[in-house]
Amino acid sequence: MEKIYILCVDDEPDVLRAVARDLALLEEAFPVETAASADEAKALIGRIQESRDELGLIFCDHVMPGQNGVDLLIELRGRLDLDLMRRVLFTGQAGHEDTVDAINRAGITHYVAKPWEREELLQVARDELTSYIIASGRDPLPYMRYLDQERLAEHVHRRNRTDTGQ
Amino acid sequence: MLRNTQSHVMNPKKTFALAVGLALFLLPLFLDFEGLSLMGHITLGIFLLAAVFWILEPIPIYATSLLVIFLQIVFLSVQGPLYQLSEVPSATPLPVEGEVWEIPAAALQEEDAVLVLENGKQAGVVPVTVTGSNAETVTVRSDELSTESRLVIDGDHWLLDFEVPSYTVYLNALANPIIILFLGGFVLAGAAVKYQLDRNLTRVILRPFGTKPARVTMGLMLVTATLSAFMSNTATTAMMMTVIIPIVAQLDPDDRYRIGVALAIPFAANVGGIATPIGTPPNAIAIGALQAHGIQIAFGTWMMLAVPLVVVILFFVWWLLLRVYPAKGERIVLDLSGRFNVSGKAITLYFVFGLTVLLWVSEAWHGLSSSVVAFFPIVALTAFRVVEIDEIRNLPWEVLWLMAGGIALGVAMQDTGLAEWLIGLIRWDLMGAFVVICVFGFVAAGLSNFISNTVAASLLVPLAISLGVSGMLADAASLEINAIIIAVGASLGMALPISTPPNAIAMSTGMLRTPDMARMGVIIALVGLPVAFVLAKFLWPLLVGN
Structure with missing residues (x-):
């Protein structure tokens, strides 16, 4: 099974630690990487791609020193190599306009308001990664136990596809 | 990091x-x-x-x-x-006088014949009369030779001892009638998924089974086996998983019923595939190989052979799983809401599906082979745009290729005499027909635990067929029965997560552990195979061969 990374970008180390802890259940298949700023995030993305690993999901804070979260997400949305990656805005401080931009220009697939509940965050990650696996066209079976089984089973049913031959 | x-x-x-x-x-x-x-x-x-x-x-x-x-x-x-x-080495005869020719001594085959090449590759025998000879040459009399004749020097050349076929023999495997039969099945199944016919049938069939856990398991297994007899075992299992995932989620985490029900689905799908020729690819390998020998097995005949076996095994699996993984609760409630799609295209599909199945099972009356019938849904569903380009692209073409390779391999193994030669390595005549059937059944089941069922059948069926053809076994029906028992055995190899895609799907949900599957899978094979052997001994000879 190839691992698919979750990237969390936030300037508060406490938040990063908490997110990594909350998503630890998915770790075997979806390890969490953290970055404290937009620049650090982009460098990390470069490293993940260099080692030919995949990035499936990004949780991104909005208000950060340097490039803000929505601008980072808009930039990443423009990259063809990351077009399947699910983008989640993860903030308590985005204003009305920023939020509109996040939806219209950054094409976020979910909005998580801080403070968050552990179960909620896990559920969002599961839903988004399920969508990612389906969109990526890869064999969903290795990831099934961590994600939304019903949706993935329906996907296998509709596509009639798994890697194991009959 | x-x-x-x-x-x-x-x-x-x-x-x-x-x-x-x-x-x-x-x-x-x-x-x-x-x-x-x-x-x-x-x-x-x-x-x-x-x-x-x-x-x-x-x-x-x-x-x-x-x-x-x-x-x-x-x-x-x-x-x-x-x-x-390549060319066969040859020489031309030298005219001596009239009908007398001088030819190289090596060109004389046996006592009184030469081989004359017709196109550089094949040769015809021409009788000659030897009139004289020395160390290197002989003189012969014949009115069929000319200065243009090319006489074969090396009578044992490989080009001469095998009639090399045209490549169409191997390419035909890609459009073998049994492949067309499967293509028809795939198109029907693809349309059934698109219009949710399978899901709606599931709903209707499950409803009368009520809410008692034992009944629910029975209903789930019956639906799964029935659908997988006509659709891919993989797609059926995936769909049934979406049915049971919500109920398993509501069960007490230590209720062992969840393991039983998670095993019931893939096992029923694997076993259900045995029921019809289009149920699973190993059946195609057996039927295709028999067709190559001019033996037709009708759709209905196959079902008469296989359905009793499937019913007995399913019943046993049901009993076994409930015994080992009993339910704690009294009630299992399935969500059976939903309604049939009544759009024009969906109705067309229901009609085409029904008619095709009807024609398949009634082959004995109308005589149209199942492959001919299979063309009907292919044409009808595409003509009425019930399936469109997306579904066509989405058909499991690679499964057809997989089967075609198995069929082509079997053809070459027969034609070149390899299968017969391999068979000759073992003293089968010491075993007797029934022991041979048991050996093939167990080997097929054992192998297909580890490798693809189709592949296991592809490797074994040519051997079984040539054993039947070779006449080493007295029983005339053993040709058919050997091939069928391999297809059945291949479907009964299901002890490991990697054994079949349905097993892999069930395991992926995390509802059960490998030892659960392995224990039950081995027991089912050890009970199911002997049931198959008994049927092969007493029932099948009445239906095939003569």
């Missing part, structure tokens, strides 16, 4: 498998097995390469199938370079 996984580089295991496969492909060419033609040696190489590649999977199994067909065309067909570039 990031690990540097080099998943795209060829791993050592794959390199090893590639090397072993290629080495085994070449090996027979350096050996000289008595009683096996050169073409047989080449086919043995292809067989060994296919076996290694299919089992160790350095390349995808369907790619191996295509490779088999490609190698056959290159090495075993008139159009291949090996044949195109």
